[in-house]
Amino acid sequence: MVLLVTALMAEAVPLIEYFKLKKDMGIHAYAVYRNSDIALIVSGVGKIRSAAALAYLCALYHVTEKDILMNIGFCGSGSRKHPLGTLLLINKITDMDTGKDYYPDVFCGRDFPKESLRCYSRAVREDDVSQGTDIFCDMESSGFIETAKKFVYAHNIVILKIISDYLEPHYLNQELLKNYIREHVPMVESIINELKHLNDSTCEFSFTEEEKKAFNDICRNLHFSSSMENMLLKEMKIAKLKGMEPLNILRPFMEIKACSKAEGKKLFEEIKQRSKLENV
Amino acid sequence: MFNTIYIEEKAYEYHITRQLLHKYVDSEVVTIRHYKDVFNRPKQNLAVQKRYPSLILAVKDGQFLYEGPVVCQSFDHPNFYYTSFLLNCVFDCEYCFLQGMYPSANIVAFVNVEDFKEAMKDLLHSRKKVFLAVSYDTDLIAFHNIIPYLQYFYDFFASHPDMLAEVRTKSANQAFYNDYQPLKNLIIAFTLAPDEIIKKYERHTPSLKSRINAVKAATARGFSVRICFDPVFADPEMEDAYKEFYHHVFTQIDPGSILDVGYGFFRMPVDFFKRIEKVRSSSLLYAKEYFVKGNVVSYPEPVMERIKTEHLEILEKYIKKEKIFTL
Numbered sequence: 001m002v003l004l005v006t007a008l009m010a011e012a013v014p015l016i017e018y019f020k021l022k023k024d025m026g027i028h029a030y031a032v033y034r035n036s037d038i039a040l041i042v043s044g045v046g047k048i049r050s051a052a053a054l055a056y057l058c059a060l061y062h063v064t065e066k067d068i069l070m071n072i073g074f075c076g077s078g079s080r081k082h083p084l085g086t087l088l089l090i091n092k093i094t095d096m097d098t099g100k101d102y103y104p105d106v107f108c109g110r111d112f113p114k115e116s117l118r119c120y121s122r123a124v125r126e127d128d129v130s131q132g133t134d135i136f137c138d139m140e141s142s143g144f145i146e147t148a149k150k151f152v153y154a155h156n157i158v159i160l161k162i163i164s165d166y167l168e169p170h171y172l173n174q175e176l177l178k179n180y181i182r183e184h185v186p187m188v189e190s191i192i193n194e195l196k197h198l199n200d201s202t203c204e205f206s207f208t209e210e211e212k213k214a215f216n217d218i219c220r221n222l223h224f225s226s227s228m229e230n231m232l233l234k235e236m237k238i239a240k241l242k243g244m245e246p247l248n249i250l251r252p253f254m255e256i257k258a259c260s261k262a263e264g265k266k267l268f269e270e271i272k273q274r275s276k277l278e279n280v
Numbered sequence: 281m282f283n284t285i286y287i288e289e290k291a292y293e294y295h296i297t298r299q300l301l302h303k304y305v306d307s308e309v310v311t312i313r314h315y316k317d318v319f320n321r322p323k324q325n326l327a328v329q330k331r332y333p334s335l336i337l338a339v340k341d342g343q344f345l346y347e348g349p350v351v352c353q354s355f356d357h358p359n360f361y362y363t364s365f366l367l368n369c370v371f372d373c374e375y376c377f378l379q380g381m382y383p384s385a386n387i388v389a390f391v392n393v394e395d396f397k398e399a400m401k402d403l404l405h406s407r408k409k410v411f412l413a414v415s416y417d418t419d420l421i422a423f424h425n426i427i428p429y430l431q432y433f434y435d436f437f438a439s440h441p442d443m444l445a446e447v448r449t450k451s452a453n454q455a456f457y458n459d460y461q462p463l464k465n466l467i468i469a470f471t472l473a474p475d476e477i478i479k480k481y482e483r484h485t486p487s488l489k490s491r492i493n494a495v496k497a498a499t500a501r502g503f504s505v506r507i508c509f510d511p512v513f514a515d516p517e518m519e520d521a522y523k524e525f526y527h528h529v530f531t532q533i534d535p536g537s538i539l540d541v542g543y544g545f546f547r548m549p550v551d552f553f554k555r556i557e558k559v560r561s562s563s564l565l566y567a568k569e570y571f572v573k574g575n576v577v578s579y580p581e582p583v584m585e586r587i588k589t590e591h592l593e594i595l596e597k598y599i600k601k602e603k604i605f606t607l
């Protein structure tokens with residue numbers, strides 16, 4: 001699943017339109033929009049709001065390490081190194097209140113410029129920083145990543161910032177901002193696809209639902225202890241990694257119900273024997 | 281080419297950093313405060329990082345030299361130490377203990393070589409003679425074209441004959457043997473394995489043939505060469521492969537040109553093993569049953585004894601018994 005966090009509704013609208021997201025009317029604490037694969041939350045401005053909104057989404061959708069968490073928004077730039085409207089992929093975030101640094105692993109978006117970002121608690125203006133320095137500032141990223149790093153792999157945390165101004169936030173034009181996002185949504189989609197591809201290419205072991213169910217049924221029906229469960233799981237894993245069918249080990253025992261732990265133990269030995277034969 | 285080069289603020293002033301910045305002008309560079317801020321982050325995916333490794337340039341502080349661990353061979357040297365100029369490796373061996381030791385697959389390179397030399401001098405001062413493994417947490421020779429650490433330490437080793445240094449490698453890179461004169465106190469320890477094992481477990485490493493060629497190049501130039509058959513796997517499917525392999529190795533390499541041989545089975549501290557079992561969830565190697573003795577995961581003693589006896593019988597046809605060190 002892909003979870004998107006934007007601070008403002010203006011940042012969210014082009015994404016909602018492009019990905020055809022529908023408002024989840026069952027959620028009242030936040031504005032949450034979703035389709036089968038993507039959910040977007042509008043957090044409000046500031047790092048605490050971003051952290052809270054992301055935590056809410058992660059808990060709501062039972063996020064796993066392979067899900068993708070993305071913060072999309074605007075940043076101010078202290079220099080004119082990049083033109084306004086440039087999409088930046090962020091590879092370092094410094095929280096300017098705590099001095100703490102955060103590093104997402106950036107493996108996607110090879111062609112996009114990568115920059116470090118400073119996260120402030122209030123809007124930064126030109127006079128606040130030394131003139132012409134290559135600094136990029138926002139107000140959400142450190143809160144976002146502080147939460148994100150608890151849930152997903154470091155490479156599944158993506159912070160995308162579009163340069164909205166050269167530290168003159170009072171001149172911002174809402175329509176122009178929406179257009180900046182609108183222009184970049186296809187790039188956002190390509191980054192998501194790249195990451196999905198990367199995640200799918202790492203082969204992590206798992207059992208199918210059918211295998212899990214068979215295992216759970218047998219352990220329950222035959223009163224296996226937790227150490228017997230672990231041993232059985234290991235035998236099934238070896239069978240599967242050897243390219244065999246782990247259910248073959250279990251099949252003859254699937255309809256049996258043991259009357260006592262002792263009988264279960266006997267059946268366990270039989271399963272082990274069968275597994276040894278299958279796994280040679 | 282590295283995905284990103286992270287550089288500690290204080291590492292910028294060192295020669296190695298300047299060289300690398302010059303060499304990798306197109307790399308993304310991120311300045312960091314301490315290498316552990318990047319290296320020790322939670323939830324790094326080692327498999328993905330192995331595919332797109334980043335380099336972290338850091339200034340080592342604290343302890344520079346460590347006592348040799350019990351799972352490693354001392355080759356009968358009483359003062360056995362190891363040091364790490366690099367953490368992690370360009371190769372990707374499935375059995376590598378580093379995956380259980382570090383939370384990251386990114387490579388840390390320490391740039392303050394002079395501080396390492398000072399620590400080595402201090403150790404020599406107190407211990408008089410030292411056996412120092414310098415390529416345990418990495419493969420220095422495979423990394424030689426990126427950072428030529430052996431070049432930086434060559435003069436130091438040349439002027440400190442009481443420090444016997446061992447460089448363990450699977451690399452086929454012959455540049456160092458061609459460019460430098462052998463030193464009596466510098467051992468190049470080549471890890472060799474049957475091609476079946478290399479294909480199965482030693483991803484990105486050179487073939488047996490290329491490694492044998494590197495051994496020949498090193499011995500021809502007069503380097504002191506150790507051959508390591510380590511780790512050996514007690515796998516019934518591999519038994520014949522090992523026997524043929526030993527004969528093959530010593531028909532290709534003149535046994536008389538070899539200093540000695542190291543021999544050891546696949547083994548690993550329990551906590552590393554458990555961590556890797558999770559990280560490499562699809563690995564059959566870590567799914568199998570092993571025997572735990574003390575704090576070390578390996579094969580049952582009788583299995584190891586049987587295989588070792590068979591293997592040593594062959595090895596002793598080529599190498600004198602007292603030159604074969606087993607663990």
Ligand code: SF4
Nearest residue numbers: 369371372373376418
């Ligand atoms: S060569 Fe050595 S250090 Fe490198 S991955 Fe293989 S076992 Fe690990």
